[in-house]
Amino acid sequence: MLHLQDAHSRDTSIEGRSAYDISEEIGGFSAELLQIELGHWAKQDARKLAQAVGLEKYYRLVFSPTSADVHGTWGSLKDSNLCVCAEPLHRFHRLPTYAEPPLYVATLEAAQSILKHIHSRAISTLKYPPELALRPLIPADSGEDSKR
Numbered sequence: 001m002l003h004l005q006d007a008h009s010r011d012t013s014i015e016g017r018s019a020y021d022i023s024e025e026i027g028g029f030s031a032e033l034l035q036i037e038l039g040h041w042a043k044q045d046a047r048k049l050a051q052a053v054g055l056e057k058y059y060r061l062v063f064s065p066t067s068a069d070v071h072g073t074w075g076s077l078k079d080s081n082l083c084v085c086a087e088p089l090h091r092f093h094r095l096p097t098y099a100e101p102p103l104y105v106a107t108l109e110a111a112q113s114i115l116k117h118i119h120s121r122a123i124s125t126l127k128y129p130p131e132l133a134l135r136p137l138i139p140a141d142s143g144e145d146s147k148r
Contacts, residue, residue: 053125058114 005019012018017025044052050059068076080101082094115134122128 053121055118055121058118062114 009019013022046063047056047059050056050063069080078094081097083097083099085093085095119128119134123130
């Protein structure tokens with residue numbers, strides 16, 4: 001909305017909506033009157049927050065390396081979602097690729113382990129409500145595996 005308003009005031013979005021239409025859709029406000037926090041919502045960067053609760057290891061191993069992917073930066077899109085055109089006269093431009101990345105079981109197990117550790121730390125350090133604790137969808141002793 002702001003990009004349309006500032007750079008292309010007479011144009012519309014891909015969907016054919018003007019900046020005004022988009023503004024009306026999300027509440028009809030004047031963006032100039034809103035305080036927009038472009039920094040850190042907690043007034044500390046994510047690394048310091050991770051250090052404060054003893055999760056700096058996960059910040060370094062997971063959050064920092066994948067931040068570009070989560071935020072959809074051009075470098076991440078280029079590496080993950082685009083492939084080089086095979087036509088030599090096209091000078092190696094990039095094209096969208098629709099290939100699914102491989103799924104590794106070890107990656108899922110590592111992600112589950114990290115999630116469990118971070119969740120337990122949230123309960124113990126940040127006083128996350130324990131009644132919202134993670135529970136398995138199927139109890140281990142229910143015998144569901146034998147039915148499959």
